[in-house]
Amino acid sequence: MQGAGRGGGRTGAGFVSGSFAGALTFLGLALVALIRLALSTASPGLMPADASAPSAVAMLPHVSEGVPVTAHAYTLEAALDPEAHTIAGSGTIDFTNTSRAALDEIWVHLYLNAFEGPETVFQRGPRGGFRGSGTASETGSINVKRLTIPAWGEADLWPHGASTPGEPADHTDIRVPLPRPLAPKETIRFAVAWDSKLPPVTLRTGYSGSFHMAGQWFPKIAKLEPDGTFAHFPFERLSEFYADFADWDVQVRTPSAVVVGATGALAEEKVDGDHVTRRFVQRAAHDFAFAAWDGFVEKRIVHDGVLLRSLSPRGFEQAASLELEVARRGLDLLGARYGRYPHPTLTLVHPPSSAPEAGGMEYPALITTGGPWWGPTVGIRSAELVTIHELSHQWFQGLVASNEREYPFLDEGLTTFAEIDAMSELAPGSSASRALGLAVDTAPFYRSRSTESARFGRVARSARDFTLGSDYADLVYGRTATLLGTLDRVFPGEARRALGVYARRFRFGHPRPEDLLTVVRQEMGDVAADALLAGLMDRGTVDFAIRGVTSRSVDDGRVEVEVEVARAGSVVLPVDVDVVDERGEVFRLTWDGRGDGVALRLEIASGVRSVIVDPELRVLCDDDLFNNTWTSGSAPVAGRTLGASSFVARAILVGVGP
């Protein structure tokens, strides 16, 4: 993609071709062979709940370092009926009480039930301006048939008919009483069987024709907090992720013609008549999703020990190659910044055009991309942006698993900053588009969108407190990224570095906002941390403005210039001020930003021509960039604007006139 950004054409196109493709395919096959070999020899590493039923996930090889042993494991079997759009599921869940307290209940999320009717919490959620506006034309649901703890007896523990607390029409957050308390550090194995019915693709999950995107398709135990409470909540429109890390061993059975992409590495493939069962294994992930379609075209590359699989519709080969290339470079860029990607596989799913709402979504080791096929042709980088954004989620959500519902800015906000930062290196100056001869980055548009919304609400609030989807997008994504981008410009590269420390420190952890602020304070100092605190927690804004410029002659014909600069808002940041004299010489002054304003003085040899506050546009979150300048003369003609707009006007006249 960098090649595309620098005029090198769509470097992704034709990426996997010829002998190079052959070599990569060989490497991919070699990796799979290595995985299989390791599976046959590795020793269990998971704390077993029942010695008589060893977890196959525990045998997954350490393809890369740093993956911890987890306290939970899902061993599931899923049979997809692509015509009925149903999944028949069964399996076991190994669950360890990692808290300090004995547990007399667990909470289970059945998020597919968000689509069972119009009155669910999800369907009633804020829609305006973000993440689609439609509802499923058919319902989707998940029905747990039986939940037992075999070691404790055969009694069915599932509370059939139970609903989300306080929400009788919602069945996405279910309390399951335990027959006896589960002591700290004690492990139990649940056996579970359920049926899922996927809705037509609606925001992330569902089917379109024979394409199936299976997210939130199984019963999932809510996040257990150290104090023994569960962070449980119904499925909401604006958030979904917060869970314990677990190991996964999932078998997906489909008709033979169906290609499956899933979280985890393909460990085994068994053909059974006209069906095939594929077994995927994944260590230390907080979710598992899969996509299945008989229309997928598959491409594979291996990069730095990671098998990258691209699954895309026919006709999207150029976009798929581009996405693979971006993912390859993204793994390097993001890995260098936030720690190496630890998993052996990454699957990129480009949904068919009939299922756009399945695109642009992240799951551990699986992302969905999107964008029109013509985007690369006209210079719009939608495919690259979506790919990098979802890839960034592999760190800020996949590895640093904060509570998306309570602190969505830690998820989407940090991801957006990482996306902007990575794209600015992949396509400097034109990370959003190079269409129509205009090189445009994404950061300015996140800034523009968030500037108005920042006055009306805090960034750091729960997803459930947002009443407008557009506010969620502007503040959680845009404002967080703009604040961090500002810090990274005012203290060059420091915000990126601090975020790298944060990502490494809380890798496979569940940090909170105070953890981020602590790292920023330690790594960047009080000024940066206080600015971030004000911007995130207190609707903090900043607006630098020139209030006046005066000059008077002093000795030897020199001129003393006094520049009054004011700062409105509660975000305090240092800022540069350039004074340009009549000869064009530039004198730079710096104000630490403290107080409401400052009078800066200097002596220059000739009169002052202009003054510019923040000439390099470092303070991206400055509310108004057009009150930052002063000039001694009248405004010159805006030649480019006049020329371009008069051309457009004449074109209109030719079009509508004689």
Place this chain on the structure above:
Amino acid sequence: MTRDAGELLPDVPRPWWRCPAALTAFHAQRTFFGFAMAWPLASWVAGTMKGRSGTDATLFDDGGVLLAEALRVFAPVARPLAAASVALLLIAFVVGHAALAALLDALAHPRTIGLLGRIGAATSAVPSFCSCRSHRSS
């Protein structure tokens, strides 16, 4: 009384260089209205960008920070400006037809009646010109 459109069409084609005033008037009105429609925007941009080196060229710098800011700040005034532009466009539409009619008249009839005279003669023919009646039908 209006003339027939056929009278505007030349029996003997007249070379275009023989009617420079009509040609100039036609293109001048189009250029004028092009600039007139563009001027308010350019004037607004000049005012907001004053003090920056390169004035409005900075808008088109790689990255587009100021371009995005201009779009954001410009949004509230875009609607009244668009309304004014539409009004100007309607005037340009009428004037443009008159200028075109004068040009056609000049090309068709080698007489010396001056530009205003041509515009007057052409204007009287506009209704029939617009009705698309053919030369043959007369």
